[in-house]
Amino acid sequence: MKKFINAVDDVLVESLSGFAAAHADLVRLQLDPHYLCRAQKAQNKVAILSGGGSGHEPLHGGFVGYGMLDAACPGHVFTSPTPDQMLAAAEAVEAGRGVLFIVKNYAGDVMNFEMAAELLPFDHATVLTSDDVAVEDSTYTTGRRGVAGTLIVEKVVGSLAETGADLAACQALGEKVNRRTASMGVALSSCTVPAAGRPTFDIGPDELEMGVGIHGEPGRRREALRPADALVGDLLAALLEDLKPQPDSRALLLVNGFGGTPLMELYLLYHAAARWLAERGVAVERSLVGNYVTSLDMAGASLTLCLLDDEIRAHWDAPVHTPALRWGR
Amino acid sequence: MKKFINAVDDVLVESLSGFAAAHADLVRLQLDPHYLCRAQKAQNKVAILSGGGSGHEPLHGGFVGYGMLDAACPGHVFTSPTPDQMLAAAEAVEAGRGVLFIVKNYAGDVMNFEMAAELLPFDHATVLTSDDVAVEDSTYTTGRRGVAGTLIVEKVVGSLAETGADLAACQALGEKVNRRTASMGVALSSCTVPAAGRPTFDIGPDELEMGVGIHGEPGRRREALRPADALVGDLLAALLEDLKPQPDSRALLLVNGFGGTPLMELYLLYHAAARWLAERGVAVERSLVGNYVTSLDMAGASLTLCLLDDEIRAHWDAPVHTPALRWGR
Amino acid sequence: MNTESILRAAEAIQAALLAHEADIEALDRAIGDGDHFINMKRGAAAVVALRDELATLAPDAALHKIGMKLLSSIGGASGPLIASFFLAMAKTMQERGADGWPQIAAAFAAGVAAIQSRGKADVGEKTLLDVLIPVSRCFTRLAEAGTEPATLCAELKREAEQGMESTRDMIASKGRAAFLGERAIGHIDPGAKTSQVMICTVCDLAST
Amino acid sequence: MNTESILRAAEAIQAALLAHEADIEALDRAIGDGDHFINMKRGAAAVVALRDELATLAPDAALHKIGMKLLSSIGGASGPLIASFFLAMAKTMQERGADGWPQIAAAFAAGVAAIQSRGKADVGEKTLLDVLIPVSRCFTRLAEAGTEPATLCAELKREAEQGMESTRDMIASKGRAAFLGERAIGHIDPGAKTSQVMICTVCDLAST
Ligand SMILES: Nc1ncnc2c1ncn2[C@@H]1O[C@H](COP(=O)(O)OP(=O)(O)O)[C@@H](O)[C@H]1O
Ligand SMILES: Nc1ncnc2c1ncn2[C@@H]1O[C@H](COP(=O)(O)OP(=O)(O)O)[C@@H](O)[C@H]1O
Ligand SMILES: [Mg+2]
Ligand SMILES: [Mg+2]
């Protein structure tokens, strides 16, 4: 395993400490139990709290700050954080208006946040994100995963919370964004979890994994490598099939790298995706391209579409000031 | 070769087109000859122009915008752009106050910019960046390379130009920043140039390349993989040996990923570096952590130190609004 | 059941998990995200580190403390499930005592029921419940019938083994393996494997 | 020298470069950044694509146009160097004509001098000049001595080969290989290799 690390057991705390030190103007790190919260506690708003396994950086810690999250609870790599973390974080950031949990839909995250919610001495609600259309038969199973679309939910709900909206309104908007958002990803390589020390799966030089999540797990299907245009067409067709947009829909397009894919390729994917959508009458009104919801060092990318309406677009455009996303202030 | 591409010959134009489309509010792409410039031409300031081979994204195109570059000329992957590009770009952005070229010190970049300068019908000057301390014996050779420190020169000079300073002042500040900046990089893997289709060098599972540049070339030495703290100590010792900071110096620390290294590891490096520097009396007053000056998909990172003074720090802090760097507006 | 036997079991489980590192890791790499062994190892270490503190407690209080410790140290899907198991088991023991096999079986059944209600899963979904539910049923039946410990333990080990094996040909509908659809077929569920290892370990202790 | 012979040389050089793809690529991968072959291929293709336009021009004008085209199509370090070569050669030919070997040798020498002043390098720095400078000296000497074409060409090829080989054991002080220090030893310079290929190709054409 080739990584910039010291002892495997220290990776998480050393990395979190570096993150907090590099962004001391914006975030504060608390250890044992671990959470990140804003350097200045926000007043008089619903506290927005997220979290999940580490290895998806900048998600979620990179989105703590004005206009997005109040706190984030990092678990071990790809492992849900524990209820004591959420309780301590909620205690630190609750400001009299209740707590909204934004949780990616995985059994582990759901159950840990659920146990925290049961113990929480504050008004609270939860938005489960489940944008990954690669998961089939979701009625009979755990359901769809929450992947890169979670970023959009966090940004939009974070903006609404900043206006002083109440808990129910924040939850409702989060659920609306989640309903209007779909993602699908493809991996060219596996990733290597530090504690495991070897790639999670093996893959040949002419193969790819279609429909992967963000934990280095294999996808739905092993397929043959093919040109970017063909991949983009397959991914977007699955997203539109799921979202079934009205004619003349407007969308936010997120081209998200998994950590090991350079910007040059992500912008090439954006080019292919924007053209494909234009041919089908979907106008890309907003976009974001970069490594935002990652799987450690995995080479791969996901495409996310969020169908915009005026409300969602206004909250997307609203100022945000976090370590990984910043505009308008 | 596993990349998100279509035909190898189309990679550059497709990627540039995607970049320009995703950031149409900030940049405009011109093809044949290729350059990127601000969407709104700036008036009444020195035009700051950079460029170099592609494959280092977001450098340079990602730094076109308010407070940084007026235009960037992208060459083929790892290949210097050609003088016709610089001439066309300069023609488009010159605003009566002359043109400053910021050029990374490589034979190819230097000579192509030089030939453009000889043909340029405007007042002009050049700042050569040469921050890479891995290059020894530089008095007898081509000299040191310009690497990640170039970003700092572009940011600081870009800010000064925005104030209406003249060409000579911009050049002088650029040279001062370059003198006070040192970088060194280490690679865990090679990268794969699309047109070559295979890694530039082979490297074993327990090896690293110490002292690499940003073109996938081998470094000064093949060494044994070792813990992050040890690597950081070696890199920083080389930087301090070069910069010879006064006691109680203040610095900007840039932890730069080469494209295939996830944020988790970069922040871990930041943690190690900040601690090491603190023990030696260097205060890290400003920092930047991320994949900013890359080598396609190379796994690796460089550390850059810039010794701050009040002038440099003020220009670093000044507002910037580009696709890849944004604060203050 | 006394606290001393709980502590011995915890140490034996830690050793048994470590002995199965390679197979458990391979299973979660194949149909999960590769962390199940690490999660369980972290949990076991956290419990064993509590040794001195636990030794002063009654069995039900010790199990409660173990549950809380697992809740804050394992994480993932297995953390809240296993924690729920111990917390429910502790509660039932507190109410009904831990002095005979039927009492222990009842506490075990309450633990399994807590896992079911927390994870909303049942037999046949390719999870650790495919081990725990049949083991619990068998345990209740044999304990109430007054079966002698050696036979009881042997039967429980057989059930655990069989339950674990049964997950091999299932499609998962809960947990991460559910995302894989048909691709999960042919692999034993990692949680089922660790459950089987833990049950066998405790049975071996109890029958000697 | 006429324009037709320049066009034939351009096509022959393109073919020769393509035939040496593997070795040239390997050399720039070893001590450069791996793009030298691609750069040269792009330049050759751009020139050959100008065929019809060039055919209407006098030799010096054709060489000038080739220089400008190479300048805007190769890039890298080799682009401005090779472009400078052709631009200077064109200028000298315009002044002194291209009718005899001494004239051609003088134009060639002017081209090499332009490379030297553009790249600020000399013999012994492990660059294409280790081929071009000795070749140019030999060319001037033999052309002025009235050596017959076949012998002249054979001599130039020998010089080119020898110059190229001489770069193998050098440490570079110019170009990317300079960053490698001692590690560059043992590898032929890629620019020296392509120069040798081009010179041999033109010599073979000229002597037949
Ligand atoms: N809803 C559920 N009910 C019961 N067991 C479950 C459920 N979800 C997951 N599991 C069990 O958890 C195991 C995975 O645990 P672990 O790898 O530690 O967590 P994660 O899946 O979050 O990475 C699975 O093998 C399965 O046995
Ligand atoms: N200053 C110089 N003078 C002469 N030749 C040079 C100089 N710098 C580089 N070269 C030549 O250029 C060749 C590399 O060209 P190329 O790979 O196309 O460009 P780059 O080095 O920019 O990638 C080297 O092999 C060397 O022969
Ligand atoms: Mg996990
Ligand atoms: Mg090059």
Ligand SMILES: [Mg+2]
């Ligand atoms: Mg797991």
Ligand SMILES: [Mg+2]
């Ligand atoms: Mg090269």
